[in-house]
Amino acid sequence: MTVERILAVKGRDVVTTQPHRTLLEVSNLLAEKGIGAVIVVDAGANILGILSERDVVHAIAHHGPVALGEAVSKFMTAKVATTTRASSIQTVMEQMTTGRFRHVPVTHHGRLEGVVSIGDLVKYRIAEIESEHEALRDYIAHA
Ligand code: AMP
Numbered sequence: 780m781t782v783e784r785i786l787a788v789k790g791r792d793v794v795t796t797q798p799h800r801t802l803l804e805v806s807n808l809l810a811e812k813g814i815g816a817v818i819v820v821d822a823g824a825n826i827l828g829i830l831s832e833r834d835v836v837h838a839i840a841h842h843g844p845v846a847l848g849e850a851v852s853k854f855m856t857a858k859v860a861t862t863t864r865a866s867s868i869q870t871v872m873e874q875m876t877t878g879r880f881r882h883v884p885v886t887h888h889g890r891l892e893g894v895v896s897i898g899d900l901v902k903y904r905i906a907e908i909e910s911e912h913e914a915l916r917d918y919i920a921h922a
Contacts, residue, residue: 781865786885791892792893793894798819805851806835809835818884826861828851831856862883864885868904
């Protein structure tokens with residue numbers, strides 16, 4: 780199964796921000812949208828970085844509340860691991876496990892076209908296990 784399947788269900792909306800936005804503005808955005816990370820893009824929609832709630836916590840822990848007034852570009856991760864629609868869900872799970880992050884942007888020819896989170900993967904896996912379970916029960920009941 781591929782990433783395409785997840786995007787087809789959850790949609791391709793991606794919450795983005797610009798590098799000059801303050802950490803407070805982006806924290807408000809995370810809270811308002813109920814999400815754990817935003818993709819930082821330039822005016823041409825090219826990916827510059829990713830900022831997750833973990834980065835907000837680190838910024839405040841290391842710099843104090845003054846960090847909230849500073850630009851997200853200072854705290855984002857600039858080297859972003861991405862995936863594509865055609866990648867397998869298993870590969871993305873391994874990417875998250877190895878990289879120790881919970882969000883992976885999906886790109887197509889360098890353009891941002893979705894985000895997959897650990898929550899999406901868990902939801903998908905539970906649905907998959909439930910349907911396998913149901914198929915087995917049907918099989919046993921009719922054997
Ligand atoms: P997360 O687990 O997604 O909240 O992120 C944990 C850390 O990894 C934070 O410092 C993020 O900026 C960073 N991070 C999140 N997603 C990615 C990604 N796809 N590529 C590289 N770093 C990431």
